Amino acid sequence: IDTMIPLQSREIWKKHGVKKFEDADEFQSKFIQHVETTLARSLYNCDDLAAYQATSQSVRDNLVIDWNKSQQRQTARDSKRVYYLSLEFLMGRALDNALINSQDGTEEPGVQKRERIKGAIDQLGFKLEDVLEQEPDAALGNGGLGRLAACFIDSMATGDYPAWGYGLRYQYGIFAQKIIEGYQVETPDYWLNFTNPWEIERSEIQVPINFYGYVDRSGSESGDSTLSASKWIGGERVIAVPYDMPIPGFKTENVNNLRMWSARPTTEFDFAKFNSGDYKNSVEQQQRAESITAVLYPNDNFQEGKELRLKQQYFWCAASLHDIVRRFKKSKHSWEEFPNQVAIQLNDTHPTLAIVELQRILVDLEHLDWHKAWDIVTKTFAYTNHTVMQEALEKWPVGLFGHLLPRHLEIIYDINWFFLKFVESKFPRDVDLLSKVSIIEEASQERQIRMAFLAIVGSHKVNGVAELHSELIKTTIFQDFVKIYGPSKFTNVTNGITPRRWLKQANPKLAKLIGDTINDPQDDFLLNMSKLTELAKYAEDADFQTKWNDVKQFNKLRLADLIEKLYEGEDVINRDHIRNTLFDIQVKRIHEYKRQQMNIFGCIYRYLSIKKLLSEGVPINEVEKKYPRRVSIFGGKSAPGYYMAKLIIKLINSVSDVVNHDEEINNILKVVFIPDYNVSKAETIIPASDLSEHISTAGTEASGTSNMKFVMNGGLIIGTVDGANVEITREVGEDNIFLFGNLAENVDELRYQHQYHPKPLPEELEQVLQVVESGTFDGDFKPLVDSIRHHGDYYLVSDDFKSYVQTQSLVDDVYHKNKKEWLKKSILSVANVGFFSSDRCIQEYADEIWNVEPLNN
Template identity: 45%
Template sequence: MTDTPLITSPEHSVEGFVREFLRELNFTQGTVLERASTNDTYLALARTVRHYLMARWMETTTAHYRRQPKAVAYLSAEFLLGRQLDNALLAADLEEIAAEAMASLGLDLDELRQAEVEPGLGNGGLGRLAACFIDSLATMSVPAIGYGIRYEYGIFRQTFVDGRQVEEPDHWLDNGSPWEFAHPEHEVTVSFGGHTEKYTEGEGDDAVERSRWVPGWQVLGVPYNYMVPGYRNGRVNTLRLWSARATHAFDLKIFNYGDYAEAVRAQTFAENISKVLYPEDSTPQGKELRLQQQYFFVACSLRDFIDQLLPEGFDLHRLHERICFQLNDTHPVIAVPELMRILVDEQGFAWEEAWEVTRRCFAYTCHTLLPEALEVWPVELLGRLLPRHLEIIYRINDEFLDEVRATYGDDELLVRRMSIIAEHPFRAVRMAHLATVAGTRVNGVAELHSQLLRDKVLADFARLWPEKFTNVTNGVTPRRFVRLANPGLSALVTEAIGDGWVTDLDRLRELEPFADDPEFRRRFRDVKAANKQRLVELLERRDGIEIPTDTMLDVMVKRLHEYKRQTLKILHVISLYDRIVSGELDVAEVVPRTVVFGAKAAPGYVMAKEIIALINHVGAVVNSHPVASQVLRVAFPANYDVTVAETLIPAADLSEQISLAGKEASGTGNMKFALNGALTIGTDDGANVEIRQLVGDDNFFLFGLTEPEAAAIAETGYRPSAYYEENPVLRRALDLVARGEFSGGDRSVFEPVVSNLLGEDRFMVLADFQAYLDAQDRVEAAYRDPEAWSRSAVLNVARSGFFSSDRSMRDYLDRIWHAEPLAD
């Protein structure tokens, strides 16, 4: 590569910004200010801001290529980025300049912010975590690249019809995406189907039998690059997302014969791969599409790294010195046999050489404790779609099981448990086992989660390879989730301890003395009140939801899953409603409370969708009751996303983290709430354990079964109906649902929810119900003392610095990746 001079950033002044903005508006958007639409001005603004980052981006990528340091490739099916404009303004230190520049032109920066459509490229914590991690890597100047899929529609847009979830396409690309750069010249060909065949390479004693994959069909992967700016450090890393298109998108001959649908069939078929995040997989076609997605993006990503980011002639025997591919859950694990295929079939490596390289290039993060969430792929499907990869997996498994037998003898029960290939209920590839066998490290995402991985989920592997297993507790980026989301708190913290906390969150410990300062607590309460007012305005404008500003804001926002126990929260709401309406509680004795839910259910998850409907129907009844609504409200804004989170989390008083102990891997919402001064009511599960240890028992509302207690109850036989029979408050709450109080008298509407709780209750909602109510009584008592509550809230902020994604990245770098920041 020759030394090519790079164009410098535009002038860092209001006048320079205005010139760049008008140039973009005139010459890219093709309009003048007087006739420009809001979208025109937003796009011009976004492109202006990106100009200030692009020179740094080019410098960073050039430095990475020239110096060839060890890098991290973060492979993730989700990147839940949030809006990009504010983050780019912050990273480039342009917030004040942009605001003044827009004001000088008669434009409102806040109004232009609202024009940006958030890309829905994730479903929750997994995707938001990936976005936090790549932000931290850039801020820490670590050479890194994120790889994922550019979903055309992303996660669905959630609406409610009669209280029930309805999924609609998320048209996030309709008005243009100014933050992406398409590079069709770097497209990658990805193969599927077909068959394999044997052939002999060489002659005589040098003859080697090899395998060749003869694909049945192919698609192209087109890369779209996104800038990932570090916080004011001059580094800009890259996120590369892949879009699928057909190798021959249009057949003119067929079109001319009048068969217009057939003429574009190949295009439609190929583009389905990157159409929607997590297509519904309850059908065989849906399962196949999911596997196509996973292989598509890792095949593109490995090919891209080898062909585009390594220097010509690089010795792939040394690939592990240049890269660590981090597998973010099981979705990208098919990358393991893909790298083996590249090295053995395309590069001519001996099997042993290829395996030595491969097993040093991958690390695996497990994000679950639920057996059903550990992906398995039917052998029939994998063999039909990726026949060569199945052959490779079989050989990996054969050699691995030989190692198991050599270590433990002929314990066939152990061999079956550890085999990458499951035999029952159908032959399938266990992707978590494959990742564990191939990975140089396996990590959980909270201390408890990692312990349970070692002791239960992957116990056999941990006994064989104890050195492989480690923990890296998750974290969140303080740039987006404090500095941007909570400007009032950020200003208060900076005034107290300086601004270094934005990149060194451990410095929040310096706030501890301020928890005992009455004036600081008063100002802290003022910030919280202002944040609540912002939320009120957002929900009224966005959803037509009206909530009071002078109540405890009790928030439960997360993916809708039974193990997260939104049912426990709504049963608490129902019991409060029942006790108020019955006169058992005088409204004067009740701490006014607004309960806010936010959650999406997977389209095929029937019970989750029933729970959403129950929450909305309960809310409708509670909010319209003349007495109960004086002190209790329920809000469930549809389509909860990062943008809503950035307003809701800073406003929250109480954070609901109430999963059954031993089921939540980590949680990152719990960290965001604590960092923004909400107190947590929670079980000893996931990262709640570490939050409670750090903030102190006096500043955390603990309740519920421990993981060993829940396991013991499950082992001896859990009978949920016994709790119903013995607890009159619980019985009345469930009876209200059963007799149709929240469904217009129709007893059948929520019968599945009631029957599930009384009959199975897999996640022990009823067992923890009374303990949860008792903890909520402690919450009410604490909230009645605003001085004590705000002291606890300040201490939550001060003691939560550990939960920075910057610290998570340091742990990954030290324990797993062994990469270094790139020095200037």
């Protein structure tokens, strides 16, 4: 059906065309209109929550107007589009970001749009800060991978790329973390409690998705070949409905789309059930549909292999591909043109089924020849790998998979057959190689589908997320594929972060100081981060150092306020000494490979050393010279089923309990665990760091992205030679980062030594473990200690502990004895952090992988 308005009516449409609010006055008018109509409230009944909703609705109106224009422009230009498929988008809050991104460069100097809205809200009787606090985080992700996707769509919108994100609209995001008696307790994150002003429900679009059933080849022309068009008769059907989130770019009118699918029951009528009078059962079956998008799986870097998770993956891939193909077909290109019109990026292996689904659409529904279809598929997809850790690499048992997706299993077998034939032709009679690279793993008890291998075979490019990681995948988990395809299929795109959220929004004071200093009142540096290098010339300027330090102190006070609030009034951080207290922060998912256990052992070691001096009669002010004031701050969630990670959280809290209440040490050491670490808390925590910890066992952290956020906010890093730490060192200079520990190349040998030639532990660690074993800290930490003492110390804590402790005392020396030097390092780091803008990543993806151009207005 034609949904276009006839020509003669269009004048009327144009006459009434909606307009964006441009100034404070127009904003206030919109705001009040939304309070009175959208919310059906009034000036007698308007609290902060209502103010948040009315503000958001007003800002959203503006976004939607630009969003419509952007989408029309993208369609009219008919240029190649990018689709970023990610099971996680860890967006955080939207309002402040939308206000910042509405800055368009037309403002009078010094008065940014956000500031005008702030003033307007003030006049209406509210405080912008309080209004912003009303918004729940959109926490539809676990950690680094999900937050990366969020930074990427910000950069794609900012760079004017015609790009869409596709994800799932979980009703429950990552659980909220409570700490009860030191232990993590998970509570549901029902984030859609109040209407979400940032989403647009599109219930007019309904995509049917099938599961189970069987393959019917009775009508097929070529008999029983699985290679030609086959008919899959699904056994269960649900409906996918999209919710769209407008994604505004910074200093551009371009607004992109993040499309999130939600599962609904079909309205189809089950006659069999009805006739048997089983009404209640048929309703229950319907309700099951909704469970598909009910909850985000709370594992980071770990695969659980549950059927519902596979269902989520297929539901999302099938709905997204249906949408992409429908849009492509409207443009009336021939199928050969598909890869020139569409680039699909797979964020990890979670969306690998999209490869199989496209092949199925082309062969079964569009009746293309298998090889022609496969050529289109492989030119369309590219795959990003985010980990080398075995437990995170997805595999699905053939039985479970074939039951849920019988036709897709056949297609995978056929893909594998042609792939192995190709390998065989290149490396004749290398049977060993064939079994090593087969998409179907035969070795284990039950045959498994190796999703990473399928993703490689079905893509034209595979990338890692930092240089070291991209080299590692070529020499370890994917080495045989390098042999087969050659090295050019494998590339690196080092991760990045968006400076709009992680500098301007999180640290407005620093952004202002930078803008003032480099004479950039319109914040152009947020687009062109190489401008930051101009800061270098002020690195030793005493005046500038003072201002720089003042910003840091302000941010530390802001964090102290947050901590006080979370500790329900307990004054954990002594504000009188905040200027000479080093804030040492490690916030990220809790995982043995990230080694929070090493950090807390380090805290214990420091505590014991202080106590020892005191017991020898050294006065506290002398002790303080050796162990200057420090607050060790931790934060992060553990997967609910990850026993060791949960035990690490308990240990941190138990140590905190002892240390913080030991009056003898006079507050020179504090240990703090911040509960429920999330994006909005990160925005307060990160700008307050003097030092942050990125101390994974070398070779295990693919990139890390919080390391970049801390550096962008003037914090220094203590870290191992791992992930993006390597490139951070290259950019900011070796003098401005505290590196320690063993290198990735030595890890295998060290592990071997632990297995076969165990040595006594270094004395520093031995001391710590003995105290932990003695019961000084509440809880049973035997498993943690045993993993080091008796189970091979897989994460090499004992190998790195000594150099960790030594490096920490180097940190103390610089921070406390040479503050000028410290500030210089901090300024130089920010001056050279530009490389880690996600704008740079997106440009690399666009040029090297997607072959797409920005759409200029």
